[in-house]
Amino acid sequence: MSTIFIVLCLPANLTLYGHARTACFACYLSFDEDRNSHKSLTDHPVSINNKGENVEEVWYFIGESVNGVSLLWRSDANVLGLKNGEAKFMCIFAGKATPDIVWKRKGGKMNSRMEVSEHGQELIIKDLEFADKGEYECSATNDVTSTPVVATFTLQVEARPYFVKEPLDVTIGVEENTEFFCMVEGIPASDVNWFINGQPINEAPPNPRRTIQKDRLVFKNVTDGDSQVIQCKASNKHGSLMADVYLNVLALKALVTEGPGKVKVAEGNSVTLKCEHNGKPDPALKWMKNNVQPLNTDRYEFTHNTVLIKDVLKKDNGKYTCISSNRFGSDNKTGELIVRKKTKVTLRPVERSLAYGEGAIFNCLATSDPSEQQFLEKLWYKNGERINNNDDDGNIQILENGDTLSIVKTSSKDSANYSCVADNKVDSDTGISQLKVKAPPDPPRDLTIKTCGNLKVTLFWRPGFDNYLPISNYVIYSKTNYDNAYKKMNELLGDVNEYEQRLSAFANYTFKIKARNQLGESVFSNITPICSTKAAIPEQHPTNVRIIENKTRKLVIEWDPVEPIDQNGPGFMYVIITQDKAGNKSSYQVTDWKTTRKEIDVGNIYKEYKVQVKAVNSKGEAAIPPLIYRGHSGMGVPTVVPGNFEVDPDAPYTHETIGLRWDTVDMSAEAMQGKFDGYKIRYWHMDQPDKEEKEEEATVESKIRRTVRLPPNSDLQLDVVARNTYFDSNGSNKINITTPEGVPGPVQSLESMYRSGHFVKIKWEKPKEENGEIIGYDIEYEEIIGLGVDKKSIPVQSEPEWVAERNRYELGVPGLELNTNYRIKVWAKTRTGRGEIEFVDVKTAPENMPTVPYILDALPAKTSINVSWQINKGDVAGYHYFVEYRKYGEHKFESGPLEKRNTWSVINNLTSGSSYEVKVVAESGNFKARSEIKLVTTAKTDEVASAVYNAEWFIIMMVVLALLILILFIVCLVKRSRGDKYHVQEKEKLRGLENDEKKTAQYNGFNDKMATWDFDELGVSFFKLKKLVIVDKVLVVPDDYDKGPLESDKDSLEEYADPDPSRFNEDGSFIGQYGAEKMTASDVAAPSAMHTFV
Template identity: 25%
Template structure:
């Protein structure tokens, strides 16, 4: 570079810049081990301020701390000469430090130690010096004794009370107070100047007082001194004579006469112009205090510029302009303007900004290797420009030993090809008339091989797609060269994916999974090589795959926030929940389970934002959701009635808090205190967006209103009631409703109505006018006035005759509108005639259809309610025995001419008749008709049991059907084997003639095999329902010989008797409870009541009636008997009585009012095997009856 052509100046500057760059290349690390091994010149680390004001009551401590290797020794100078501390017993130096402690508390005098001190720290590498520290003792002198004469001043003139505080070190703080230590209030008229004087722009009579006292507070010594009190008396025009008397007594008088209004004049500073000098970085105070009447207002401006907005402040009621951190740009002329209504006055202050020296380039320590080049720069500025003086190890550089590697050029020292002997401490002193700067900078020449400062084999973990930093902290002199390798020395790191920092750290800009591995850094210089190894693990990022969602929950409900996390399997996430950015309150209602936060019984206090924070050792993720708690609204308030009219009033209110759920509507209720006091009634509903309602009212009511707010969550509590509002009476507007007429006897008419509510009376003295006339017979009305009742009885009326009826309301003010007439009927009588031409048609073995001719309408003598069929069983065609007749009744509502009679016993003889009925009762019966039912299928055998098992045979025993329903022809027996997997084998069928046979032995069976048996009886109509049983043949003869019929054992018979006795007792208890009013469910009809001959038929409207037994009029219905299984394996079919009481009138029958059949028969459900090759059998009674539904 030096060989290039050009001006010597430009080449020299280039060389300086190069050396500056080189000098910044080597820094000594702060590693304690390195510092212990490396030599270092002294460096001053702590010192007392240049101007050090001390408290004479305390010991004097002059600080001087320094570091270096080897540790430096310390010495002091005082006033430019060596200060031998060993000769003064009151002065000690702290161990391993240069700090001096001077004993004043023990009797020393502080003023004896005032002076200029400087500390020197040296070791074999150089010498550092401190600033020159000037020690001065703080002083708080008292005011000189003086006699202050009272001041008499005319009202309106200006006044200045002088303070003239004594000079202190440091200067005191001035303030004015009275004798009670109360500060005088200051304002635009009265204020304190920077010099401590108290200025009055104009005086007022209330300024008169005798205790104006100026105080000086010396903070350093924590003392306060005070001036003698000043007495001020303000005279008005009325006190002129007293003024002359005061003059004759020699009292000072300010002003010749009371002052009038005048334009301002400047009290401080004097004149129209003044000058002010301030140092750069200090605070500039410009003062402008004016007098005048009225009190002037001060305004500041800078000529040719603006006041610095962020550094300029107008204080002391704008009388002082304060500019902080002054710079050269603040030089110029500042003008203050004092103004009142009488005129203006101005003062201009010329501000000059000077500067004590300040650093541009403060000298820096320089650490070099042998043979390297470097530069120390000491560049300062100031006004005037400071002079720079260099020193070496505390002595002027001019008198220091020469050094060929050093070259001085004004504010720069250049070093070339330094050696270890070049090490020294250089001092730069920049000074002008306003101060000085002193800085120490050492040159330390070191020769050190590379050293690794980072921990070896350090493991770095980083999240994928984030930057990764691998440290390789090192030290060496000359500065080592750093190289990085991955997975061995063969692959050096390079490329745009990496950033190599000067401190040895390599930055992987975006770390990916494939960046994981082993990394090696190598540091090399001319003196050696060092290396270090690190490991990088790139982890998957932690993500929230299901974020908590917004929750809107009703009060006392449950809110659930889920925060499902996906993370690297080697990282353990920790989930923390926050509410509104803070830790969850300690509340048992807040439950955290895994990734779920559950809030139980939420309240309004639970509202807010909930944040799920997922932390791992490497990363953090978060998601936030809000919780809104919904509640029913608060009640409305401040109900007010306005715009009163005769029949209306306006109600207004203030809605309550909606609690996050908009109000849908308001309910207005009223209460009146005459008819139903204390009872609130619904009046009207109003939209939720409104807060007023025009209420329509009834006359003669003392109203009170309340309002209820409704939102989707519920209704609020009612508001407080409004004031009462009374409406004036009027004639009724409504007539009674639901007017009816009907007789209780054949010769009367009972007129009933629903009376008016109290709120409908509209006035006092409510009565009703009841009017009637026979329809199409009478032209005139018969009327009667009755009190506030609900019925009236008219006697002597013809039977079941129509009447026109009216009921009209009256009160003391008039009548309600004329009501519409309604039709009523006088009392009914029993029907006169019976139905004729009654005939029957048998549909099947359990169902018959009955037809008849209706009676003439005029013979009914009332409202035709319907017809009833009375029927009973005469005898069975099987047993040829007569039955005790149990009459049953079927009811058919309306004007019918036929009906269906179901539930008949097959192969039986019945009789029946038909009767009409009205509201009074039942008419005479028709002639009896005989009904004979044909045969039906039988019920299942009563029981089936298997006995006497052998190797290849079994004996079956059974009981005949309880309900043969015809002439029994025989039995059909079917059976099939069952293998070990419960599969059924081929089905075998045998027909057994009746002939009183109740047992059958099967032979040629397989040994040790389970069989399933099916048995049913049949008549000429077909087979009935079957009964099933299973049994096993024995394995050998010995086992067969051991078979015993359990039914013949004594112990079994005894057990069965005990069970039977318990069942009998239970039945008796049930019977007693039933007679006391208990209700029993009616059991469904057994299969025996079903008729397989019934075929599907079209439903005939009104074909079936309602059953009612004549006995049911006097006793409760009895339950049907059920089936049971005996303990010996015998299956017994339940018995059923012949009653159809479960269809009776008044019970839960299976026929509706018009005779339609709405129920169904259902038989006992049996577990039946799948008979794959079994031929179809006769239809089930259950299925046959279901076809009617």
């Protein structure tokens, strides 16, 4: 082992382990016989004279002198290696910037067996070959030394002896010849010696039948006494090797161990008959057919144990005997050859070309020799591999005993050669077809990084299979250590397989590629190894720098972030430089790259500043000078207020617009505390002054006039303010106005409920913006012709029905044509006029089968049954409906009256206490749809009273009466607590209710006068329950309150021109016929307190 002792002394500006310049440190480099290095650096100062023992060399290095690259140490220049062994070379370089070391082979290329150590100081060649000999060099450079410092090595490769052809054991018969080979190579050349039975050949007993010929030992005409052990030994200076073999001499009679047997073959094929035999010396073999005819024509080919019969004919049927013989005797065996007709594929699969996703079918039929037909089977192969039924999860199916191969849904992987093999165990025939599936291409193969350096990368790949459509493009994707996913980098034409891309500094890149043809993209290729780039200064400074002036007495600066991939190095930060008008500069640092806003306290309002934002990292700042941006510190509240705000008497004053005017203000930056940005009109409802103000911008003029749009039918208060970009001044004097009633907005939730051939039922809700008192609705419809509509609009004369429990209106539109498109238009109206239009397009049904009715309920009385049914949204309604009924057990159904409007029907004149089967029939032209049968039993006499008490209408009426009594009690308490009286007559007069408009309420003699209550104190504006009606806060009991529910016609609907039903409740309920009408109080939406001019 050799050792080098290195002493390193530090320069004045460098410390190591905390020691100053005078300190020196020792480094031992020792090398064993295999040139493996061992290093040790002390961490304490040592004396320069302390060199230690067993040290062969001492090198001193003074820190101040090390700047460029220098060669500290190298291993031997001449290296000898052995074949299949290792060779090592080492160079140690020094430099103030760590040197980059490169190993090269002169006149040749480095290969995969040549490895460079982690730090580049050592080259190791494994599994040496003779071709590795030659010259190798290491070179080093750094930022100071641009000319490489080079060390050269010469490698010689030699070898221990090795066999090129070694001797083998031999068994022969007497009087035969043989030879043993001992071919050996090595560098230097090897000496070869023979041994017989362990003795050198020149010392063994002489044998005239044995001779040495170069690298062979030859025996001729041997006897049974020549059996012996033979050895071959080769050696050179690097080692030796030896082989032991045996010569075995025998004398055996010829013996046939296996005859031809029974063999089947098809016409036209070739067949080989085998006859295994042995003996020593080797016996001769001959063949006979049917024991009389020797085989000796050109149709036969013989080996030592076989005969090949070519192009077999039917006449080749027969017995075949093989006869083996030598000098010691003979032996034979007989077999049989059976010739069959050839198997043929008569219907072969045809070539197919199709798009992926389509199905493919191949057919195959075949014939065979009748004697072998039972064994015939058809096998399918894909590119030579056997296909099994239901392969590919059932996508590939073999049908009809192998006659058909079906691929249910093809993909690119199904492109292949498909073979149908008809096989009967004697012979076979094959039909081959090719399937070409046009599909997106296969992914590119073997994607590699060809070069990586100098902020550039070159990618190389091999095209994948195009799946029978040309590759049009390659799409390059990249990912860095800053990304969570791959991103598209570029798109190339399909005729290239190499791509160069510029990279960002200080990043680790990987890449993958997709190929594309006209049917789509491939899956991704393999992912490349990492390509790393070194740190550099940022490419550019932050962009989109803004100075925001919305913070009073602050300078607010914003910019777009510099993403990590663009920072180009560690230690990234933003540096903000500001300069006021006096030239005073300030600098600020922001070290978090995600922070893109800086607020600086400046203590002034709307003063001009210059601003620069720089990108800086550990390598420096971006080379391009940063742009200078100009702006101001934050604005404040304007100090001026508009004056003389009033209604403009010269402008029109309608429900839509009003004219306003006011005096202008001082627009200077000092007065406005910023940049003047116009005026703003604010308004709010008088009854909600605390709500958020709505506003509208006005123009900038010396004497301001402005026409604005205000919410109609409202009591409003207004003022005007001056504003800069971010702040409003104090408000001007306030003015109060009352806007006239306007027109309403569009109705809400307009849609079709259901339809028939001549009838459509629609529904809607009140407008969100009533803008006054809704006095009604206009409904029109028009036929849609092509892409337009008929100019003729037909008004609907029927009034809509208010469905209180659903807070909406419903209306049937009759008189329509079959299977026709219509547009139905709805307007809400106030006294001012129509509001905004809303419409719904609907198509009437053709004359076909209506929707089967659904029986909602069947309520029995003593001698009648009230049957109701339901028509749902989207149903095709019938032309009319009727009920079929029969007594349980009878055969014939009877029909009830036709119903064209109602969704209920009463069947009268029934027997009390009897069971009836009922069903509802919807009829439209020749079509009838019948519901399921429902079994109902009429009430007995003593059950009627019980039925009344249990009826829904009766229970609801009792609840309502209880609520009315409770309300009356509360009113009395309130009136008593106030200590005054309630004057009904005065209230009625105030509300305009004259005596002749009142109705007297009579109910079983309970009271013969009008019953009225005031609900002002309870906040009730509109309320309707059963037959009791509260209108304008006055409860009115109608004259017909005492009528029974079956006599009420409240829910009967007027006839329309079209006989279809038009005023159904949404659920088709007929409850109103048996109970008083139910309606709940509708909430009156309070108008918004504040609005925005539009």
